[in-house]
Amino acid sequence: MSDVFDAVMLSLLIATAVSVARARDLLAAVVIFSLYSLTMTLVWQHRGAPDVAMTEAAVGAGVTTVLFLITIARTTRREKP
Amino acid sequence: MKPWSLLLVLLVALPLVVGVVNLPPHDAPDAPIHTGVGVRYLARGVEETGNKNLVTAVLLNYRGFDTFFEVVVIFTALAAVLALPRGSAADPGGAPAAAAKAANGSDIVPVSPVVSYVVRLMAPFMAMFALAMLFRGHVTPGGGFQAAAVFAAIFIALGLVLGPTRVAELVPDDWRPWLQGAAPLAFALIAAIGWRLTGAFLGFPTDDHTAQEAMGLFLEVGIALGGGVILARLFVEMET
Amino acid sequence: MNAGWAEALPWTIVLPMVGAVLTPAVAARRPRLAGTWAWGVLLVASALASGLVYQLATTGPFSYDVGGWAQPYGIELRFDHFSAWVLPLLLLFVVIVPFSWRYLDHVMPDERRPAFYALLLLNAGGMIGFCVTGDFFNLFVFTEVVSLSSYALVAVGGRGLAAFAALKYLFIGAVSSLLMLFATAQLFALTGSLNMADVAGRLADVGGGPAVMVAFAAYAVSFMVKTAMFPVHVWLPDAHAIAPSPVSAVLSGMVVKIGIIGMLRVYQVFFAADVLELGAFNQTLVWFGAISIVMGAFFAIFQDDIKLMLAYSTISNIGYIVLGLGLASPYAVIGASVHVFNHALIKATLFLAAGAIIHQTGLRTLSDLRGIARRMPQTSAAMAVGAVSIVGLPPTAGFVCKWYIALGAFESGQAPFGFALVFGALFIFIYYVRMLNAFYFQEPVHDVVIEANEAPWSMRAPVIVLATLCLVLGVLGGIPLSFVEPAVLELLPFWGN
Amino acid sequence: MLLFGLDLDYVLVVVLFCVGLYMLVSKSNLLKKLLGLNVMETAVFAFIVTSGMIEGGDPPILVAGTAAPYASPIPQAMVLTGIVVAVSVTAVALALIVQIHAHFGTIEVDELKELP
Structure with a gap:
């Protein structure tokens, strides 16, 4: 069971990280990045680090994402090819 | 794909892989990480610090000096953002374009009344959640930083609904410098008190659990308050 | 206790x-x-x-x-x-x-x-x-305080280019800090401790191995980036030239030195544990140091902007320090340790003097500033003292260290690097002669220069104090040398070679 | 998890680190670079948390309902500090990016380099 959870989560991590790199729409990239952080949160919760998981969820996925969104609103949403 | 970047990444990846696969297996109970200094924290942490959550014990007691400068790092981020040129024309570093944009009035996107209502309804409950994390941090997961992030989230959510300037008014101007510095100042104060009580900088009286708990709580409140205000201020500074 | x-x-x-x-x-x-x-x-x-x-x-x-x-x-x-x-x-x-x-x-x-x-x-x-x-993790936290404030200090002077230079600095600096955190975590996984002395003891039990080597290499690369040595120097010139002058003095004189101090700390741990064969590593440092000296000096010659020129000269001087460390002989290491301080003093003199000139005239290139010595004699004299000092001519602070490092090169039987050092000094000499020539012997081309006045006393006094110190330390150069000597001699037996 | 004798958890961390590094060095957009840096940071944190795990271990919170063995608390404290540092660096970088955009009207390095 645990191995299945690990395998799913780890592949999700790689998939999200690569999608962040590939997304041309910056808004999408930021949202996927926040998904990446949240996946990481689950992994850490699973690995006996609830404190770290909560901090990452609040700071890494929450505050960082909001700051990124504000920046996109003030700059640009498209990545030039 | 840019070949040079790929080559660089591979050049970095190779040693890293060699480094990590040669580490002791991470799950094993006899790995150095589980036989090193951590043994004492697990064996005597509760008795020496009064914290059942040993992560909090490490953060505030054993390695409180690190946490002191961690909160200094967030303060540095705020000082950095405040030291950067503003959009005003009087500012030698400021650009005229930004000044024009600022004169144009706020560029806040109108928020739907439903979202606005929900945010205002949720704010007190989120605050309660943050307080629960703050005051139960020594026995359950959570603590000052997490509470700070939730406080900041409340600020930011309200800011999106009401506009950043109105949220900024929630903190009186006279208090602002003290609230922003709350976390490092709390640490400096506790360090001095510990020095007085135990003769060691940032020392906690190991035999007096009431005093220990009070000092720990003071630090957590300081971190939550200072961290929350700084994160919220960063948001306001970037929005305006 | x-x-x-x-x-x-x-x-x-x-x-x-x-x-x-x-x-x-x-x-x-x-x-x-x-x-x-x-x-x-x-x-x-x-x-x-x-x-x-x-x-x-x-x-x-x-x-x-x-x-x-x-x-x-x-x-x-x-x-x-x-x-x-x-x-x-x-x-x-x-x-x-x-x-x-x-x-x-x-x-x-x-x-x-x-x-x-x-x-x-x-x-x-x-x-x-x-x-x-x-403590290794504490070292990381302090690195972040220093780095984050440095990134911001680069950008305070203006929007646009300053922000771009600061951002470049931030990206490279953040990767270097991450490498440092990674190395710290790896040492912790290997030994279960973060205290430097304790890690040294436990590492000796763990013995060598690829993981230890990678941790050391990660620290080394991280600190090389922080000092802006040759292959990873690209962030330095823009950042240091565009920052306000007092900030340039802080960054160029002091902040880059945390890489050297950090390197010495890591040395202390790994040498005491005696788990690595460091001969090849020292040799790499020597080569990179020598290349930094020559390359920094070479690029400096072609700069018209005085602050950019000073920034390149920092790369060159960091090269001297790293070369001295890599040579691993008593003279060279003592000279290098003292040059950490002397270079800070000289660079502060030069950047503040340049800052005073820029503040009074609003100009910053050699071709615009021709003949400035007539109107700002005291500042220009300070600049000249700094220039003589950084070239390493005898009665000044720069001489003693470079002399020691050169002696060290001959002492450790690597005479060619002693010549690289002299060669580098020659380049440095060329560009400072260019500067002094422009300041003292050419006719002013700008009205601003013809009408310029000395800076106010709050700016002039620091410059004069620093220039005087450059001379005083040239005469009393033995004091700092004898001060670091015991520490170096204690460390050296483990240096390997 | 082991695969072909390699510690897969650790190797995965290096893979994530490299994805981030690749973004940082090859993307021209400054925001994408910064996202890459954040991916790298999170990967290093994952490495540290993983190094503190123990087989069948509980979180290091010594209250009723948990039992030995416990995961090591020190790596977790290190990561908490690291996360806060990371968000500080990100905030400063974003402020700089906003300034660059306000001044030059672009955040693509390729275009910024062509400006005089």
Whole structure:
């Protein structure tokens, strides 16, 4: 069971990280990045680090994402090819 | 794909892989990480610090000096953002374009009344959640930083609904410098008190659990308050 | 355990930090008060630091257990001969801050000053902490305080290019910090401890191996980036040239040196554990150092912008220090350790003098500043002293260190590098002669230059004090040399080769 | 998890680190670079948390309902500090990016380099 959870989560991590790199729409990239952080949160919760998981969820996925969104609103949403 | 970047990444990846696969297996109970200094924290942490959550014990007691400068790092981020040129024309570093944009009035996107209502309804409950994390941090997961992030989230959510300037008014101007510095100042104060009580900088009286708990709580409140205000201020500074 | 001045050790770090946090409150009504406040805080911190150095001189290296936790369970602060660098560092800050009082008039409006001085104080406090900590993770935290404040200080002078230079610096610096965190985590996974002395003991039990080697390499690369050595120097010239002059003096003179101090700390651990064969590594340092010397000097020749020229000369001088460390012979290492300080002094002189000229004329290229010595004789004289000093001619501070490093090259039987050093000095000589020629012997082409006046006293005095120190330390150069000698001789037997 | 004798958890961390590094060095957009840096940071944190795990271990919170063995608390404290540092660096970088955009009207390095 645990191995299945690990395998799913780890592949999700790689998939999200690569999608962040590939997304041309910056808004999408930021949202996927926040998904990446949240996946990481689950992994850490699973690995006996609830404190770290909560901090990452609040700071890494929450505050960082909001700051990124504000920046996109003030700059640009498209990545030039 | 840019070949040079790929080559660089591979050049970095190779040693890293060699480094990590040669580490002791991470799950094993006899790995150095589980036989090193951590043994004492697990064996005597509760008795020496009064914290059942040993992560909090490490953060505030054993390695409180690190946490002191961690909160200094967030303060540095705020000082950095405040030291950067503003959009005003009087500012030698400021650009005229930004000044024009600022004169144009706020560029806040109108928020739907439903979202606005929900945010205002949720704010007190989120605050309660943050307080629960703050005051139960020594026995359950959570603590000052997490509470700070939730406080900041409340600020930011309200800011999106009401506009950043109105949220900024929630903190009186006279208090602002003290609230922003709350976390490092709390640490400096506790360090001095510990020095007085135990003769060691940032020392906690190991035999007096009431005093220990009070000092720990003071630090957590300081971190939550200072961290929350700084994160919220960063948001306001970037929005305006 | 904690006797005498040792009690002041944590407070010396905390004082500038708390001073920084209080700056906005102190200067809430009158923003200009921030400068005076920062100066006062630094003066008190220097007084504490002199107490620490006095203690070191009388009783030898000492340590302080933060929170009273016995080692290796808490964080240890350790004050040894390399940490003594905090005193000159603070004294240089004490000279640089008054210079920025008036200098900032053209750079930023009053309301941003409290944040600027707060950043300067945080930078100073972070560097003190970096030099005295005896704990690997604590070292990382202080690195971040120093780096983050440095990124911001680069950008305070203007939008646009300054922000872009700062951002480049931030990206490279953040990767370097990450490598450092990675190395720390790896050492922790290998030994289960973070205290430097304890890690050294446990590493000896673990023995060598690829993981230990990778941890060492990660530290080495991370610190090389921080010092801006040859292959990873690209961030430095723009960042240091575009920052306001007092900031350039801090960055070029002091912040890049944390890489050297960090390297010495990591050496102390890995050498004491005696788990790595370091001959090849030292040889790499020697080569990169030599290339940095020649390349930095070479690029400096083609710069018209005086601050850009000084920035390239920093790369060259860092090359001298790294070359000295890599040679691993007593003379060379002593010379390199002292050059950490002497270069800071000389670079501060040059950047502040250049800043005074830029502040008075608004011009910053050699071709525009022709003939400036007629109107600003004192500043130009200081600049000349700095130039002679950095070339390494005898009666000045720069001579002693470079002489020692060259002696070291011959001593360790690597004479060709001694010649590289001389060759580099020749290049450096060329570009400073170019500068002095423009300042003293060419006709002014700009009306601003013809009508320029000496800078106000708050700017002129720091420049003159620093230039005088360059001369004084040239004569009394033996004092710092004999001060670091015992520490170096203690470290050297493990250096390997 | 082991695969072909390699510690897969650790190797995965290096893979994530390299994805981030690749973004940082090859993307021209400054925001994408910064996202890459954040991916790298999170990967290093994952490495540290993983190094503190123990087989069948509980979180290091010594209350009723948990039992030995416990995961090591020190790596977790290190990561908490690291996360806060990371968000500080990100905030400063974003402020700089906003400034660059306000001044030059672009955040693509390729275009910024062509400006005089």
